[in-house]
Amino acid sequence: MNKYSFGDLEKLKDIGSQPSRTAFIDECGSFGFDFTTTGTSKYYIICAICVKDNKLGDLQRAVEKVRSNNFGTGEMKSNTIGKDYKRRSKIIADLLPLEFRVIVLVANKQAFINDSPLTTFKKVFVKYLHQRLYNVLYHVYPKLKIVEDQTGTSEFQAGFKKYVQINRPQNDLFNEYDFDYTDSRDSILVQLADIIGGTISKCYTDSDAPNYLEMLKGKIIRIEDFPNNTTPYFAMSNPYDNKFSKDIFDLSIRCANNFIVKNERNEDYEKRMQVAFLKYLLFQVYNVSAEKFVSSSEIISILTEYANSHVRKDFLYRRIIAQLRDAGVIIASCTRGYKIPTSIEDITIYLNQTNSLVSPMLHRVEICRNLIFQQTDRQLDILENDAFVKYKNYFD
Numbered sequence: 001m002n003k004y005s006f007g008d009l010e011k012l013k014d015i016g017s018q019p020s021r022t023a024f025i026d027e028c029g030s031f032g033f034d035f036t037t038t039g040t041s042k043y044y045i046i047c048a049i050c051v052k053d054n055k056l057g058d059l060q061r062a063v064e065k066v067r068s069n070n071f072g073t074g075e076m077k078s079n080t081i082g083k084d085y086k087r088r089s090k091i092i093a094d095l096l097p098l099e100f101r102v103i104v105l106v107a108n109k110q111a112f113i114n115d116s117p118l119t120t121f122k123k124v125f126v127k128y129l130h131q132r133l134y135n136v137l138y139h140v141y142p143k144l145k146i147v148e149d150q151t152g153t154s155e156f157q158a159g160f161k162k163y164v165q166i167n168r169p170q171n172d173l174f175n176e177y178d179f180d181y182t183d184s185r186d187s188i189l190v191q192l193a194d195i196i197g198g199t200i201s202k203c204y205t206d207s208d209a210p211n212y213l214e215m216l217k218g219k220i221i222r223i224e225d226f227p228n229n230t231t232p233y234f235a236m237s238n239p240y241d242n243k244f245s246k247d248i249f250d251l252s253i254r255c256a257n258n259f260i261v262k263n264e265r266n267e268d269y270e271k272r273m274q275v276a277f278l279k280y281l282l283f284q285v286y287n288v289s290a291e292k293f294v295s296s297s298e299i300i301s302i303l304t305e306y307a308n309s310h311v312r313k314d315f316l317y318r319r320i321i322a323q324l325r326d327a328g329v330i331i332a333s334c335t336r337g338y339k340i341p342t343s344i345e346d347i348t349i350y351l352n353q354t355n356s357l358v359s360p361m362l363h364r365v366e367i368c369r370n371l372i373f374q375q376t377d378r379q380l381d382i383l384e385n386d387a388f389v390k391y392k393n394y395f396d
Contacts, residue, residue, distance in 0.1 A: 020053040022145045023103070023137065026193035027156060028078070028201045031125060033109055043204050046105040046133055047197025049189055050141065050221070055099050056189075063188050066094045076191040078198020085202075085210055092199060092215055095192070101305060102216065103140060104200055104223045105133050111227045126156060130163035136224045139264065139275070140306060147187060213287050218298070221305060223283050243291070243343045252330045252341045256282060259329050269307075270319050276306045277320050278329065285340040293337035366395055 029044035051059050067076040070091050081088045202209035256278045263271045280302050284294050303311040332339050332346035334353050383392035
């Protein structure tokens with residue numbers, strides 16, 4: 001007979017309260033690493049479209065309408081659009097109002113070390129893909145049913161199903177994974193995954209493509225890049241840009257990644273939210289804009305998806321950002337939002353914001369202290385308490 005702790009029961013309650021979701025997965029690219037061979041892709045991209053089960057019917061009908069308006073009687077496929085970016089942008093614009101989320105796995109095969117096990121042995125590379133996809137899906141949605149395109153790379157799909165069956169926790173009481181497979185011709189939402197994944201791939205493979213990552217940023221929960229980039233895009237395009245500081249960026253990325261590695265498998269609710277927050281900031285700095293601050297409303301929208309309940313601003317400030325900073329993670333902030341710092345300017349903006357809040361408070365403390373000094377002929381110093389020694393040193 002199984003025995004469960006109060007922590008297990010709380011976890012069960014948390015997972016049980018989450019709405020059931022289905023992820024529709026499609027792939028783009030090939031496994032090979034011989035880039036001299038025609039047809040060998042430089043990227044391998046896996047796109048998961050995630051939707052709450054109680055919204056499946058509405059989404060299917062809405063996507064079917066988009067398909068009919070743009071493809072007639074044909075299947076909705078990214079390859080049939082090709083480089084017709086005017087048509088592709090219209091289709092993406094039609095899809096944006098619909099209720100779904102996107103998780104993307106992007107393998108930059110050119111960035112792997114030549115002759116490493118990942119490039120030499122296909123099975124090793126495929127298993128690595130299985131592991132990364134499993135980890136990202138499980139972290140975001142521990143209760144999920146998966147549908148994949150049977151007409152795609154069946155080798156990957158069959159291997160992924162087997163990988164999950166072997167590696168997922170055995171007790172289904174706490175991990176309600178249920179995998180199902182369907183042909184894309186029978187699932188309009190797998191076709192949706194094909195369109196979104198193919199569109200995102202254009203951002204990586206065609207410099208003339210519009211910035212679809214920017215268009216889709218409200219839909220994308222996470223893009224998992226590997227190998228990880230070392231510098232943001234704007235710095236690579238202009239390495240002499242004096243706004244970019246490699247030291248600041250490298251330190252900030254290292255601190256964020258260290259925290260993620262240490263806490264990614266932690267089931268604690270707040271730790272999950274902190275990891276999700278950092279991963280979203282990393283996605284933004286690498287894929288959307290290295291200079292832009294992400295608004296708190298956008299972050300709350302993403303975290304609410306993770307939490308399956310509304311995340312309050314106070315929780316974001318006190319239980320996520322403050323706790324991360326206390327743990328040694330560097331986060332720049334201002335009235336426009338939050339970001340991974342990439343420059344001295346980002347740090348200065350953060351310090352100025354902090355100074356605008358702290359300085360008036362310290363000034364009021366000083367006024368209070370001086371008034372009590374005057375009233376007591378300097379016999380009572382409210383900062384003599386050991387708890388206030390830092391403030392006393394500051395004023396003295």
